[in-house]
Amino acid sequence: MKCIAGLGNPGKKFDGTRHNAGFMVIDELLQRNGWKAKKDKFSGESVVEMVNGEKVILLKPQTFMNLSGESVRPLTDYYNIDAEDVLVIYDDLDLPPGKIRLREKGGHGGHNGIRSIIDHLGTKEFKRLRFGIGRPTNAMPVVDYVLHPFAKSEKHDIEESIKMAADACEAWMKKPFPEVMNEFNR
Numbered sequence: 001m002k003c004i005a006g007l008g009n010p011g012k013k014f015d016g017t018r019h020n021a022g023f024m025v026i027d028e029l030l031q032r033n034g035w036k037a038k039k040d041k042f043s044g045e046s047v048v049e050m051v052n053g054e055k056v057i058l059l060k061p062q063t064f065m066n067l068s069g070e071s072v073r074p075l076t077d078y079y080n081i082d083a084e085d086v087l088v089i090y091d092d093l094d095l096p097p098g099k100i101r102l103r104e105k106g107g108h109g110g111h112n113g114i115r116s117i118i119d120h121l122g123t124k125e126f127k128r129l130r131f132g133i134g135r136p137t138n139a140m141p142v143v144d145y146v147l148h149p150f151a152k153s154e155k156h157d158i159e160e161s162i163k164m165a166a167d168a169c170e171a172w173m174k175k176p177f178p179e180v181m182n183e184f185n186r
Contacts, residue, residue: 003081004029004169005059006089007068007113009147019065019146021131021162022089026060028166042075051173057081066112069120076121086126087172088117089165091146095132098157100165102181103128127177129165 006022014020030037030047037045037060045060057079061071068088076086090113095101105125108115118124134154136145150158168184 001055001057001079001081001085002173003057003059003072003076003079003086004089004172005061005068005072005086005117007061007065007091009064010060010062014147016149017147018091018133018150021091021133023060024158024162025089025129025131025165025169026058028162029058029169032166040075042071042078044071044075046075051170054173055079056173067116068113069116069118072117073120083121083123083126086121087129087169087177088114088126089129089131089169090114091133092130093133093135093142093146095130095134097132097134097150097154098161099132100161100168100184101130101132102168102177102185103130104177104181127172129168131161131165 006026008014008020008023035047035049037047037058040046043061043063045062046057048055048057059071059075061068063070090111104127106128107124108118136142164184168180171180171183
C-alpha cells in the first residue's frame with residue numbers, strides 16, 4: 001500500500017497559493033482519474049483506490065501546513081503503511097517555478113510541513129516530490145510570499161509542473177521509485 005500526501009493549507013483563501021502546490025498536484029491526480037477525496041477521520045481529505053493491483057491513498061491534510069504530520073501519521077498507522085511507502089509533495093523555495101525534484105529521503109530543509117511529518121513519523125525515510133516555487137525577487141518576506149498566488153507570468157510553467165508532478169506520482173504507482181527519479185529528475 002502506498003500513500004501520496006500533497007501538502008497545503010485548507011480554505012478558499014489559500015487556493016492557488018504557492019504553499020498549496022501539493023494540494024494542486026493531488027487535485028490534478030483526482031481530476032484526471034475521476035476520483036473523489038472525502039473528509040476522513042485523519043484530519044484530512046483522502047481517497048483509497050486500486051492501481052496496478054495495489055492500494056494507493058491520496059491525502060490532503062487539512063491541519064494547515066505546519067501540522068501536516070498530525071494527519072499523515074494517524075493515516076499511515078491505521079493503514080499500516082511503512083514510511084518508505086509514503087510520498088510527500090510540497091513547495092520548495094530553492095527550486096525555480098516549473099521545476100520538480102524527487103528524493104528518497106532527507107531533512108526538512110526549513111520546511112515546517114516536512115518537519116512536522118518527520119517529527120510525527122519519527123523518521124526522515126519517506127519519499128519527497130519537491131515542487132519549485134522560487135524565492136521572492138523583491139523585499140517580500142518569505143512567509144508572505146508562500147501565501148501569495150503565482151504570478152501570471154509563471155502560470156504556464158506552474159501548470160506544466162503540476163502535470164509533470166502528477167505524471168511522476170502515477171509512474172510511482174506502477175514502478176520502483178529509483179526508476180521514477182531517473183525519469184523525472186532531468
